[in-house]
Amino acid sequence: MIAQTKKLFEGVRIFDLTWTGVGPTAIKYFAEYGAQVVKVESSLRPDPLRTLPPFVDNKVGLDRSQTYGRKNNNKLSLALNLNHPRAKEVTRRLIEWADVIAEAFAPGAMKRWGLNYEEVVKIKPDIIMMSTSMQGQTGPASSHPGYGYPLTSLSGFTYITGWPDRPPAGAFGPFTDFIAPLYCVVAVVSALDYKRRTGKGQHLDISQYECGLQFLSPMILDYTVNGREFQRRGNRSDCAAPHGVYRCLGDDRWCAIAVFTEEEWHSFCKVIGNPKWCKEHRFATLKDRLKNAGELDKLVETWTVEHTAEEIMALMQAAGVAAGVVENSEDFVNDPQLKHYGAFFTVPHPEMGTCTCQASTVRLTKTPKVEPIRPPLLGEHTELVCKKFLGMPEEQYVSLLLGNVFT
Amino acid sequence: MDSEQKSERMLSPYRVLDLADEKGLLCGKILGDLGADVIKVEKPGGDPTRNIGPFYKDIRDPEKSLYWFAFNTSKRGITLNIKKPEGQGIFKKLVEKADVVIESFSPGYMDKLGLGYSGLSKMNPRIILTSVSPFGQEGPYRDYKTSDLVSTALSGVLYITGDADRPPVRISFPVAYQFAGAEAALGTLMALYYRNITGEGQQVDTSTQWSMNPAQYDVIGWWAALKKIYKRQGPFLIRPNTGIIFRQHWPCKDGYVTFYYFGGPTGAASNRALVQWIGEEGFDVAFMKDRDWPKFDYALISQEEVNRMEKPTAEFFKSHTKKELLAGATKRGVMLYPAATPKDMLESEQLAFRKYWAKLEHPELGAEITYPDACFKASETTCTIRRRAPLIGEHNEEIYQKELGFSAKELVALKKRGIIYRIKK
Numbered sequence: 001m002i003a004q005t006k007k008l009f010e011g012v013r014i015f016d017l018t019w020t021g022v023g024p025t026a027i028k029y030f031a032e033y034g035a036q037v038v039k040v041e042s043s044l045r046p047d048p049l050r051t052l053p054p055f056v057d058n059k060v061g062l063d064r065s066q067t068y069g070r071k072n073n074n075k076l077s078l079a080l081n082l083n084h085p086r087a088k089e090v091t092r093r094l095i096e097w098a099d100v101i102a103e104a105f106a107p108g109a110m111k112r113w114g115l116n117y118e119e120v121v122k123i124k125p126d127i128i129m130m131s132t133s134m135q136g137q138t139g140p141a142s143s144h145p146g147y148g149y150p151l152t153s154l155s156g157f158t159y160i161t162g163w164p165d166r167p168p169a170g171a172f173g174p175f176t177d178f179i180a181p182l183y184c185v186v187a188v189v190s191a192l193d194y195k196r197r198t199g200k201g202q203h204l205d206i207s208q209y210e211c212g213l214q215f216l217s218p219m220i221l222d223y224t225v226n227g228r229e230f231q232r233r234g235n236r237s238d239c240a241a242p243h244g245v246y247r248c249l250g251d252d253r254w255c256a257i258a259v260f261t262e263e264e265w266h267s268f269c270k271v272i273g274n275p276k277w278c279k280e281h282r283f284a285t286l287k288d289r290l291k292n293a294g295e296l297d298k299l300v301e302t303w304t305v306e307h308t309a310e311e312i313m314a315l316m317q318a319a320g321v322a323a324g325v326v327e328n329s330e331d332f333v334n335d336p337q338l339k340h341y342g343a344f345f346t347v348p349h350p351e352m353g354t355c356t357c358q359a360s361t362v363r364l365t366k367t368p369k370v371e372p373i374r375p376p377l378l379g380e381h382t383e384l385v386c387k388k389f390l391g392m393p394e395e396q397y398v399s400l401l402l403g404n405v406f407t
Numbered sequence: 408m409d410s411e412q413k414s415e416r417m418l419s420p421y422r423v424l425d426l427a428d429e430k431g432l433l434c435g436k437i438l439g440d441l442g443a444d445v446i447k448v449e450k451p452g453g454d455p456t457r458n459i460g461p462f463y464k465d466i467r468d469p470e471k472s473l474y475w476f477a478f479n480t481s482k483r484g485i486t487l488n489i490k491k492p493e494g495q496g497i498f499k500k501l502v503e504k505a506d507v508v509i510e511s512f513s514p515g516y517m518d519k520l521g522l523g524y525s526g527l528s529k530m531n532p533r534i535i536l537t538s539v540s541p542f543g544q545e546g547p548y549r550d551y552k553t554s555d556l557v558s559t560a561l562s563g564v565l566y567i568t569g570d571a572d573r574p575p576v577r578i579s580f581p582v583a584y585q586f587a588g589a590e591a592a593l594g595t596l597m598a599l600y601y602r603n604i605t606g607e608g609q610q611v612d613t614s615t616q617w618s619m620n621p622a623q624y625d626v627i628g629w630w631a632a633l634k635k636i637y638k639r640q641g642p643f644l645i646r647p648n649t650g651i652i653f654r655q656h657w658p659c660k661d662g663y664v665t666f667y668y669f670g671g672p673t674g675a676a677s678n679r680a681l682v683q684w685i686g687e688e689g690f691d692v693a694f695m696k697d698r699d700w701p702k703f704d705y706a707l708i709s710q711e712e713v714n715r716m717e718k719p720t721a722e723f724f725k726s727h728t729k730k731e732l733l734a735g736a737t738k739r740g741v742m743l744y745p746a747a748t749p750k751d752m753l754e755s756e757q758l759a760f761r762k763y764w765a766k767l768e769h770p771e772l773g774a775e776i777t778y779p780d781a782c783f784k785a786s787e788t789t790c791t792i793r794r795r796a797p798l799i800g801e802h803n804e805e806i807y808q809k810e811l812g813f814s815a816k817e818l819v820a821l822k823k824r825g826i827i828y829r830i831k832k
Contacts, residue, residue, distance in 0.1 A: 214589075225463055256565065324558070337561075
């Protein structure tokens with residue numbers, strides 16, 4: 001007998017108080033794999049992403065931000081003013097309903113609303129609470145406000161990105177905002193499994209700073225062991241040459257090429273037509289090529305400027321040399337490999353016309369993602385959630401509505 | 408969160424066989440740090456990944472790679488030649504008692520060895536096969552080669568990184584593969600979650616290109632909403648709709664700090680606090696004092712105004728060290744952090760308070776090494792790195808003899824045939 005494929009997170013219920021980048025990106029994995037996610041937000045203090053450009057046609061509106069839209073598909077939105085004295089009537093029901101509470105406020109905020117872990121477990125002893133913050137729930141800097149851009153600096157990525165003869169250019173944007181969500185998902189799924197085995201919930205304290213450092217741990221060991229502070233080095237490598245980003249035919253077009261082994265070097269030379277300089281002594285071995293990398297790069301570029309980045313990537317890859325177009329936004333939206341995996345999809349949207357969403361970035365071969373549902377308008381599902389999910393009586397719902405609690 | 412040792416860890420019941428190279432090492436580390444029994448399976452003589460630097464005291468040696476140390480904490484290690492049928496047979500025996508296999512070979516390679524998902528699931532239908540590859544198990548780039556630089560290029564992140572007047576530039580220390588490694592860990596856990604409900608394992612397919620792509624952040628949004636191609640701006644940020652450009656990385660006395668006047672209600676208190684602080688030290692910020700910060704928006708002011716705001720801000724930052732600026736920002740609630748180096752991290756009071764640094768003994772080096780500890784804290788379970796990375800074949804006897812039941816004699820025979828140990832020439 002073949003059982004019908006279940007949705008992976010079928011039956012998992014998430015009371016989602018996260019906002020901005022990290023929390024919503026993490027919770028989307030659950031939404032796209034079948035969990036019920038109720039995102040609780042307020043027009044009085046909207047998710048900052050709802051206020052951030054780009055807006056379709058540059059027309060500003062809480063339901064018009066692409067930045068919000070692409071991170072919040074497949075979630076339901078309940079509008080709630082947490083500062084209202086009667087908000088507790090709703091949050092209590094949400095806590096009773098939920099398996100997981102996710103939040104991303106500055107540490108301390110949940111306590112002010114009586115929603116801290118210690119209070120919540122009194123209502124639901126086996127709840128899992130995921131708290132993600134800049135620097136963790138404890139410690140002298142826990143209340144220091146911030147966001148992904150400066151945190152990328154604190155986590156070490158800014159200092160090591162750029163050219164040795166220049167100040168740091170910095171890793172792009174709120175780089176750590178794309179590391180922490182991966183750890184948030186790891187934490188919540190692990191806690192769900194622990195709860196399945198033991199019946200116990202728990203509080204997960206995820207510092208986005210600490211997550212960022214995980215990616216750099218060998219560099220940190222180089223300091224704790226060797227006392228070395230790693231420095232910016234452009235696109236140079238210790239173990240490959242040519243290794244760089246080379247200008248190609250067209251305006252601001254580039255191809256990345258990385259040649260590690262002797263075999264790859266010979267293939268590379270063949271692709272570019274075995275010019276005389278390939279045979280020169282100064283490029284004979286990897287050691288020589290590393291030593292003369294600057295001159296080598298210039299010579300490589302004399303060839304690449306005559307060809308398109310796409311052509312170079314195809315020729316190099318066919319010859320077994322790692323190469324890739326330095327893709328801009330138009331390129332990666334149309335990249336056939338990312339398309340194959342459904343990295344982006346467009347959903348109709350009543351305010352934006354269409355909204356481009358970004359799928360969570362893993363493929364499970366037997367349990368596909370659920371059908372895409374457009375991101376919610378603020379408070380769009382308040383009534384549905386209150387009545388259908390939370391079993392709230394009509395009179396109470398109307399009274400809360402008239403009391404401006406759902407704002 | 409207390410620091411007492413709790414008996415069962417989050418992933419205690421699970422056994423993981425880790426065949427991955429640098430593309431997927433982080434996956435097994437994450438699972439191991441959370442309590443899974445992760446066995447690194449290397450080829451006889453040791454994995455080539457051990458040749459990746461930096462090295463302990465800069466000595467190039469497969470037992471001294473700090474890269475290896477960093478991404479193999481909490482793992483045990485055995486050696487096995489899975490290219491030979493006899494080795495494959497032993498691997499299948501291991502699979503019978505395992506929950507997860509992590510691999511990062513070229514797509515199709517495991518199938519050729521009879522160790523692809525269809526082969527492994529015959530031995531153990533509950534097995535999860537987690538594959539990390541450059542571009543995924545399917546699609547037109549499936550067989551393409553990659554490197555840190557090439558994955559960053561094709562993820563869309565490289566184009567927007569670097570100074571405007573120079574070529575795109577990568578993060579100098581390679582991190583592209585860590586996205587895939589962490590993605591593989593969460594995918595593995597999702598597959599385990601499903602298996603524990605249905606009894607059915609599956610293959611998890613992660614790609615270095617795709618898993619790094621989200622780090623292009625709102626570049627996709629600018630394209631989708633306005634067909635604007637976002638370009639690299641070095642230490643500046645730009646609003647592509649108005650062309651307004653403003654600084655985010657600033658020189659200070661002994662390095663760099665990151666700050667910009669964040670718009671809207673989110674940034675108001677921070678902006679006000681910084682202006683107050685700059686004013687207290689005698690720089691001319693009078694013109695900014697009464698600004699209606701909750702309404703501040705880079706889209707609504709002129710470039711001249713931006714430049715005017717940045718002048719005293721730059722002078723103020725230049726007059727202080729990273730440490731002074733961080734301490735003041737923490738105290739005053741300014742959304743500013745320094746561009747930290749490892750030295751700054753090790754000196755962080757916050758990380759010390761949270762016991763983020765763990766020390767592991769390396770008896771064979773006669774050294775104790777300081778590591779970043781596990782990736783998060785949990786109230787019910789201990790999350791800490793548990794042991795240093797394995798030496799080559801360190802747990803061969805423990806696993807082959809005690810756990811698989813091979814006799815010492817059989818082990819010697821396997822050694823002679825080059826199945827477990829490299830035959831010395």
